[in-house]
Amino acid sequence: MQRNILLNPGPATTTDTVKMAQVVPDICPRERAFASMMKGMREDLVRIVHGDPDTYTSVLFCGSGTINIDICLNSLLPEGKKVLVVNNGAYSTRAAEICGYYGLPFIDLKFPVDALPDLDRIEQTFMKNPDIALVHTTHNETGTGILNPIREIGALAHRYGAVFTVDTTSTYAMRPIDIARDNIDFCMASAQKGLMAMTGLSFIIGNRALIERSADYPKRSYYCNLYLQYHFFETTGEMHFTPPVQTIYAARQALDEYFAEGEEAKWQRHLSVFEAIHAGLERLGFQDMIRRELQAGLVVCVKYPDDVNWDFEKVHDYCYARGFTIYPGKVSSQDTFRLCALGAITAKDIGDFFIVLEEALREYGIQIPVCYR
Ligand SMILES: *Cc1c(COP(=O)(O)O)cnc(C)c1O
Numbered sequence: 001m002q003r004n005i006l007l008n009p010g011p012a013t014t015t016d017t018v019k020m021a022q023v024v025p026d027i028c029p030r031e032r033a034f035a036s037m038m039k040g041m042r043e044d045l046v047r048i049v050h051g052d053p054d055t056y057t058s059v060l061f062c063g064s065g066t067i068n069i070d071i072c073l074n075s076l077l078p079e080g081k082k083v084l085v086v087n088n089g090a091y092s093t094r095a096a097e098i099c100g101y102y103g104l105p106f107i108d109l110k111f112p113v114d115a116l117p118d119l120d121r122i123e124q125t126f127m128k129n130p131d132i133a134l135v136h137t138t139h140n141e142t143g144t145g146i147l148n149p150i151r152e153i154g155a156l157a158h159r160y161g162a163v164f165t166v167d168t169t170s171t172y173a174m175r176p177i178d179i180a181r182d183n184i185d186f187c188m189a190s191a192q193k194g195l196m197a198m199t200g201l202s203f204i205i206g207n208r209a210l211i212e213r214s215a216d217y218p219k220r221s222y223y224c225n226l227y228l229q230y231h232f233f234e235t236t237g238e239m240h241f242t243p244p245v246q247t248i249y250a251a252r253q254a255l256d257e258y259f260a261e262g263e264e265a266k267w268q269r270h271l272s273v274f275e276a277i278h279a280g281l282e283r284l285g286f287q288d289m290i291r292r293e294l295q296a297g298l299v300v301c302v303k304y305p306d307d308v309n310w311d312f313e314k315v316h317d318y319c320y321a322r323g324f325t326i327y328p329g330k331v332s333s334q335d336t337f338r339l340c341a342l343g344a345i346t347a348k349d350i351g352d353f354f355i356v357l358e359e360a361l362r363e364y365g366i367q368i369p370v371c372y373r
Contacts, residue, residue, distance in 0.1 A: 005349045007277075008327035009142045009170060009299055010065075011192035011199050012343030014254070018197055021253035022246040029245050035237035037252055042233070044255045045203050048172065048263075049179040049187060056179060058205040059230045062244050065169040067224060068188035068202050069095050072165040073136060074102050075226035076186070076210070078217050081133035084109060084125060084162070086117050086153055089141030090330045091167055102220050107132070113144055113331055114290055119152055126160040135162045139177075139187075142170040143330030144290050145299030145338075154183025163210055169193055174270050174298055174342065176263055185210055191247065196344050197254035200244040271297050273341035273350055280354035281339070284361065285369025289336055298342060304335040305370035312337055318360035324353045 006013045027034055038060065045058040061067050073095060077083055083106040085096045099106035109125055111117045117137070126132060135157040139150050150166050157164040168177060168187040173194030179187060186206030191197035204226060211230045219225055223241070232240040258266065274297045281288065281302060289301040304310055312335075316326055329336030361368055 002323070004323050004325065005345055005353060006325045006343055007339045007353065008325050009193075009338060009340045010190075010342055012194075012196050013345050014196050014198070014250075015257060015344045018250050018254045018257065021250045022198065024246065024249050027245065029243050030238060032237075034243075034245070034248075038233075038239070038243070038248065039237060041248070041252060041255060042203075044259070045205055046179075048258070049177045049184075049205055051179045051205060055207060055209075056205060057208045057211070057230070058203050059211075059226060059233060060239060060243070060248075061202045061204070061224075061229060062200060062239065062241070063190075063202050064199065065167075065188070065190035065193070065202050066094065068169070068190070068204050069136075069167055070098050070221070071224045071226050071229075072186050072188065072204060073098050073104065073134070074220040074224060075217065076163055076165065076214050077104055077134050078214075080131070082106060082129060082131045083134045083136060084122075084129070084132045086122060086135065086137035086148070087111065088115065088117050088146065088148065089113050089138060090143035091138040091141055091169075092136070095136050095138075095167065104220075105131075113141070113333070114146070114294075116146070116149060116294065117153070119149070119156065122153060122156055126156065126162075130160075132160065132162050134165065136165045136167070138167040140168075140170045140175070140296035140298055142299055143338075144301045145295045146290050147171075147175075147294060147296035150184065151182045154185075158183060165206075170298060170342075171296060173258055174267060175296060176267055179205065191251045191254065193342055195251060195254045195258060196342075197251040198247045200247040201251050269346065270341045272347045273345055274298060274300070276347035276350035277339045277341060280350060280357070283354070283369075284358060285371070287372055289331065289334060298340060300339045300341075301329060301331065301336045302339060303372065304337070305366065306373045307366050307371055309365045309367075310370075311364065314364055315357070315360045315366075318363060319353070319356055322356045324356055326357075
């Protein structure tokens with residue numbers, strides 16, 4: 001199989017063994033064998049964030065990662081209470097939009113996209129709004145690659161009696177997370193990012209007692225309700241509606257490969273890819289947008305050079321034709337593109353990529369080192 005190096009922020013490059021794990025004999029997902037595979041998977045997803053299995057559980061859903069944000073926000077807010085979104089990027093903005101679509105009372109507490117949220121302002125917001133019952137933020141804002149101080153935000157949320165949900169889609173199974181020590185009540189991811197599996201399966205990992213407490217919260221969605229899906233799993237072992245069968249077989253294989261590689265070794269591999277990305281960018285003179293010490297170690301957000309010949313589409317197409325995928329930015333104030341350290345790739349792949357990127361710059365007459373005004 002042709003091996004493509006995906007430097008976009010997910011779906012990630014996968015191993016051939018994960019791709020091939022999808023090819024299985026046909027099976028009805030209501031069979032006991034399938035339910036028992038999902039049971040093991042739910043336990044392993046909790047293990048990845050070091051959750052005590054008596055306190056934490058995980059719930060699977062069929063959908064891309066955004067479904068998790070939707071489900072957490074619409075399912076975990078009691079009647080008459082308010083959501084606080086700590087927002088310094090595109091993914092927390094998405095959470096605020098979801099609150100808007102459901103008509104939930106919410107505060108969109110905005111911070112600059114290239115800085116950490118200010119904990120004092122968050123605390124003042126709690127003091128002024130005793131009805132905040134749910135706080136949501138993003139761990140690694142994938143648009144910029146900034147790492148948010150979730151442990152500190154979670155401590156504040158808990159001090160003021162709120163549940164803390166964190167979008168860990170672009171850190172889970174890469175940057176180590178300890179759900180209890182990091183003060184997380186619910187975190188989430190989809191199979192195609194840190195797990196390096198296929199698209200279509202997402203999961204929420206969180207506090208079982210809080211899910212059970214949400215049983216009588218307002219039901220705002222039929223398909224996307226956390227308690228209903230949890231309850232169905234607990235009583236039948238099955239997903240409420242048809243699961244993405246083959247995708248789940250691939251995720252099972254990816255979990256086995258995750259534990260075989262090991263949490264720390266995998267994180268060090270991602271970090272070595274990240275360092276190689278920085279080294280290559282520096283050599284060609286590219287500047288990144290976020291201060292290096294604020295970056296999560298997984299996404300590099302690169303400023304477009306000020307060169308009349310720079311054309312992202314052309315550079316993308318040149319690299320794509322040679323097996324490397326680069327990705328546009330997601331910041332409105334500045335033109336950027338992104339290079340990410342997700343997936344089954346190594347620092348050597350990044351070395352190969354920069355040879356191709358440099359060829360592309362020469363091909364289109366873009367000055368090297370690239371220039372900024
Ligand atoms: C990828 C990602 C998502 C999910 O996006 P989808 O397009 O629904 O897959 C959510 N949050 C973060 C932080 C992400 O990186």
